[in-house]
Amino acid sequence: MKALMFGWEFPPHILGGLGTASYGLTKGMAMNGDMDITFVIPKPFGDEDKSFANIIGATNTPIVYKDVDWDMVERRFGYCMNPQEYFDLRKHIYADFSYLHTNDMGCIEFSGKYPDNLLEEINNYSIVAGVIARKEQYDVIHSHDWLTYPAGIHAKQISGKPLVIHVHATDFDRSRGNVNPQVFAIEKNGMDYADHIITVSNLTRKTVIEKYGVDPAKVTTVHNAVEPMSQEILNMAASRGTDEKVVTFLGRITMQKGPEYFVEAAAKVLQKAKNVRFVMAGSGDMMNEMIRLAARRNIADKFHFTGFLRGNAVYEMLKVSDVYVMPSVSEPFGISPLEAMQVGVPTIISKQSGCAEILHHAIKVDYWDIDAMADAMYSIITYPSLYRYLKEEGKTEVDEIKWEYAGKKVIDIYKRLTGL
Amino acid sequence: MKTICFYFQIHQPFRLKRYRFFDIGRDHYYYDDFNNEEIIKEIARKSYIPANNAILEMIKSSEKQFKVAFSISGVALEQLEIYVPEFIDSMKELVATGCVEFLAETYSHSLSSLKDPEEFERQVKMHSDKIKALFGQTPTVFRNTELIYSDDLSEQISYMGFKGVITEGAKHILGWKSPNYVYESATNPNLKILLKNYKFSDDICFNFSKYNWSEYPLTADKFINWISTLPESERVVNLFMNYEVLGSMQPAGTGIFDFFKALPRFAKEKSINFMTPSQIIDNYQSVGVFSVTHPISWADEERDTSAWLGNTLQKEACDRLYSIGERVRLCKDRRILQDWDYLQSSDHFYYMSTKRKSDGAMHQLFSPYDSPYEAFTNYMNVLSDFIIRVQQQYPSSIENEELNALLTTIQNQGEAIQKLEDKITRMKDASKIKEKEKEAKPA
Numbered sequence: 001m002k003a004l005m006f007g008w009e010f011p012p013h014i015l016g017g018l019g020t021a022s023y024g025l026t027k028g029m030a031m032n033g034d035m036d037i038t039f040v041i042p043k044p045f046g047d048e049d050k051s052f053a054n055i056i057g058a059t060n061t062p063i064v065y066k067d068v069d070w071d072m073v074e075r076r077f078g079y080c081m082n083p084q085e086y087f088d089l090r091k092h093i094y095a096d097f098s099y100l101h102t103n104d105m106g107c108i109e110f111s112g113k114y115p116d117n118l119l120e121e122i123n124n125y126s127i128v129a130g131v132i133a134r135k136e137q138y139d140v141i142h143s144h145d146w147l148t149y150p151a152g153i154h155a156k157q158i159s160g161k162p163l164v165i166h167v168h169a170t171d172f173d174r175s176r177g178n179v180n181p182q183v184f185a186i187e188k189n190g191m192d193y194a195d196h197i198i199t200v201s202n203l204t205r206k207t208v209i210e211k212y213g214v215d216p217a218k219v220t221t222v223h224n225a226v227e228p229m230s231q232e233i234l235n236m237a238a239s240r241g242t243d244e245k246v247v248t249f250l251g252r253i254t255m256q257k258g259p260e261y262f263v264e265a266a267a268k269v270l271q272k273a274k275n276v277r278f279v280m281a282g283s284g285d286m287m288n289e290m291i292r293l294a295a296r297r298n299i300a301d302k303f304h305f306t307g308f309l310r311g312n313a314v315y316e317m318l319k320v321s322d323v324y325v326m327p328s329v330s331e332p333f334g335i336s337p338l339e340a341m342q343v344g345v346p347t348i349i350s351k352q353s354g355c356a357e358i359l360h361h362a363i364k365v366d367y368w369d370i371d372a373m374a375d376a377m378y379s380i381i382t383y384p385s386l387y388r389y390l391k392e393e394g395k396t397e398v399d400e401i402k403w404e405y406a407g408k409k410v411i412d413i414y415k416r417l418t419g420l
Numbered sequence: 421m422k423t424i425c426f427y428f429q430i431h432q433p434f435r436l437k438r439y440r441f442f443d444i445g446r447d448h449y450y451y452d453d454f455n456n457e458e459i460i461k462e463i464a465r466k467s468y469i470p471a472n473n474a475i476l477e478m479i480k481s482s483e484k485q486f487k488v489a490f491s492i493s494g495v496a497l498e499q500l501e502i503y504v505p506e507f508i509d510s511m512k513e514l515v516a517t518g519c520v521e522f523l524a525e526t527y528s529h530s531l532s533s534l535k536d537p538e539e540f541e542r543q544v545k546m547h548s549d550k551i552k553a554l555f556g557q558t559p560t561v562f563r564n565t566e567l568i569y570s571d572d573l574s575e576q577i578s579y580m581g582f583k584g585v586i587t588e589g590a591k592h593i594l595g596w597k598s599p600n601y602v603y604e605s606a607t608n609p610n611l612k613i614l615l616k617n618y619k620f621s622d623d624i625c626f627n628f629s630k631y632n633w634s635e636y637p638l639t640a641d642k643f644i645n646w647i648s649t650l651p652e653s654e655r656v657v658n659l660f661m662n663y664e665v666l667g668s669m670q671p672a673g674t675g676i677f678d679f680f681k682a683l684p685r686f687a688k689e690k691s692i693n694f695m696t697p698s699q700i701i702d703n704y705q706s707v708g709v710f711s712v713t714h715p716i717s718w719a720d721e722e723r724d725t726s727a728w729l730g731n732t733l734q735k736e737a738c739d740r741l742y743s744i745g746e747r748v749r750l751c752k753d754r755r756i757l758q759d760w761d762y763l764q765s766s767d768h769f770y771y772m773s774t775k776r777k778s779d780g781a782m783h784q785l786f787s788p789y790d791s792p793y794e795a796f797t798n799y800m801n802v803l804s805d806f807i808i809r810v811q812q813q814y815p816s817s818i819e820n821e822e823l824n825a826l827l828t829t830i831q832n833q834g835e836a837i838q839k840l841e842d843k844i845t846r847m848k849d850a851s852k853i854k855e856k857e858k859e860a861k862p863a
């Protein structure tokens with residue numbers, strides 16, 4: 001079966017969980033065999049893993065006819081595509097887009113990030129999708145997250161193939177309820193056009209059904225999984241300067257992630273336990289506010305901010321931690337607790353996160369219940385058997401959460417839709 | 421001639437309230453009074469009291485042919501005395517018929533038998549004293565918490581003077597043997613063993629109201645017929661269950677009470693009689709040895725102790741608790757001793773089980789907590805506070821043995837001082853009398 005997928009991020013150049021999840025899922029589907037996947041992203045860098053999917057960059061797809069020769073294409077796009085593909089795509093230009101700003105290759109340049117003119121970039125992406133959708137052969141279209149819904153709809157209108165949209169998050173999660181009407185409109189439109197909707201948790205499924213008014217029969221939950229951790233990371237030595245316990249918050253410091261509850265709980269724990277330090281790793285628009293809050297609670301000497309962590313620093317941070325906390329107010333899934341469990345860190349997660357639906361060996365609390373959260377932190381650092389149990393059982397559990405199984409579920413949905 | 425032996429268990433723990441770590445060292449009251457009162461009143465209304473009435477009626481209508489045994493844990497009795505005193509009265513009425521026998525167990529329904537032999541003995545004695553005080557009987561047959569039993573245990577049980585013990589007819593121990601005989605302990609042939617017939621017991625406990633069970637509906641007629649058609653030589657059928665089966669696990673609407681009330685009549689027709697455990701032990705000979713090397717119980721699929729000590733959390737909590745047992749027994753503080761009893765209830769460990777599937781659902785059903793981790797955290801917080809209080813009683817630098825010696829010395833000295841003081845008062849009194857006599861003479 002052939003699938004045309006639209007995504008926004010692809011490892012190793014990722015900005016959030018979306019890239020990791022779409023990569024893992026694609027790979028998991030390929031593991032099930034008999035899948036031919038074409039994955040469209042705005043801007044490839046050439047170092048993506050192409051072993052299981054054919055990657056097409058929107059930024060390398062011509063929408064205006066330019067008479068360029070093979071050498072030129074080789075020179076400009078050779079790092080990420082075969083020039084033949086450029087010429088094939090050029091054959092499928094379907095309208096006159098010369099009024100748009102294109103470069104000397106007849107392509108629109110994409111940033112592949114989340115720029116200020118994001119809505120314009122989303123629109124351009126769907127224009128380019130029209131070319132790709134005409135050129136490629138496929139049985140089903142799969143759009144990852146709202147940024148690519150318009151592209152998916154466009155492809156569906158061209159080919160008449162069924163459209164599956166994958167909801168990794170909704171605007172209700174990102175904004176604690178104050179949705180951006182333009183984003184909402186794009187999401188709603190995507191859901192209306194979709195033949196089937198995949199959500200990453202039952203929590204998200206509920207939001208899709210209740211807030212967007214979608215027929216429940218059309219929505220299926222396929223929980224995310226986690227890539228096995230590479231041996232290199234597992235072997236990485238992590239040393240810490242003190243023998244004090246370390247409790248870690250790791251993620252964007254934004255409203256959605258509930259950082260203030262972490263600080264408040266930390267203040268409670270520090271009243272009682274002295275041999276513990278708290279770390280808030282990451283950056284975000286609430287960071288300064290959190291620094292002030294920690295100072296106000298008089299715990300600044302035991303409460304540390306690391307700023308944004310890059311690459312392996314994330315795993316180093318996890319490895320020196322004794323407890324990982326994710327107090328998210330609303331988390332469609334949340335892959336990072338699974339990563340913490342992979343390196344053997346006991347985990348506390350909020351009941352309002354999607355991964356709570358599949359994890360048993362993690363402590364679950366309501367994000368607002370700072371007493372319970374503090375109690376859980378205190379117990380893990382105080383009672384060794386609880387620490388050991390969560391460490392060992394958590395790892396065993398998370399090692400069984402595989403993308404291959406998630407991929408199988410998605411393929412089953414494809415089969416139902418296409419009748420193949 | 422066949423014999424049915426009914427035995428019911430009643431136990432309710434003192435459930436703990438939500439106890440956060442910042443309460444450690446500040447708050448020394450651990451119990452969720454509201455919840456405990458609510459639960460025991462509800463269960464007594466739905467089950468214990470109507471069941472008592474039904475049994476009284478059965479005894480009367482069968483002209484005292486119906487016999488039954490109870491095992492009520494000390495902590496359950498305490499709660500019943502406080503919240504449902506009418507139950508104690510109705511139990512006394514049952515006892516007055518002479519058809520009721522009480523079995524011995526540990527006072528707090530504890531796991532002390534597995535962890536702390538000295539504590540085990542203390543708890544059993546405490547329970548027997550309580551039964552004696554309330555109902556005027558001294559139990560002679562023992563049943564351990566949730567029917568936990570092993571060869572090691574049997575030695576101590578017979579040493580404590582019991583003539584019989586009740587346990588689970590666990591399939592993996594029995595093998596081809598039948599539970600419908602009296603057996604004897606592997607360590608002491610004088611200690612007889614009665615085994616639960618899990619087939620017939622479960623038919624009443626779990627299958628009675630199951631619509632999809634092939635034998636539904638179960639009638640007294642049918643049930644007695646099954647028993648009467650057992651092989652001639654299998655003469656004892658032990659039906660052991662929770663008292664809650666009557667009225668709660670099988671609600672009144674299922675007809676469970678009518679089922680029970682009809683049993684004596686059909687049993688009489690088939691000339692099957694009823695006996696209490698001690699009567700069976702007196703009347704039947706043992707047919708062989710029942711040897712158990714690893715402890716068994718009646719809980720969960722495994723029929724072992726994994727329901728309470730299956731994971732490392734449960735083991736740590738239990739080990740921590742019993743690690744201070746010796747020190748607690750040296751304490752005189754009444755509240756410490758009371759908390760010690762309440763904290764030992766096996767239920768606290770049951771809630772920490774991380775089993776899944778049907779057994780896990782059972783654990784979850786009874787648990788007042790959302791998750792086993794919460795159960796562990798809460799219990800450990802309480803235990804931490806308790807340990808601090810125990811350690812505050814006496815300086816921790818002194819070893820238990822030394823402390824014990826010191827305490828004995830102090831007590832002996834106290835007694836000696838008391839004696840001397842008595843002597844002084846007596847002498848003073850005597851000299852006063854003499855003086856009075858002297859004063860009287862010149863006059």
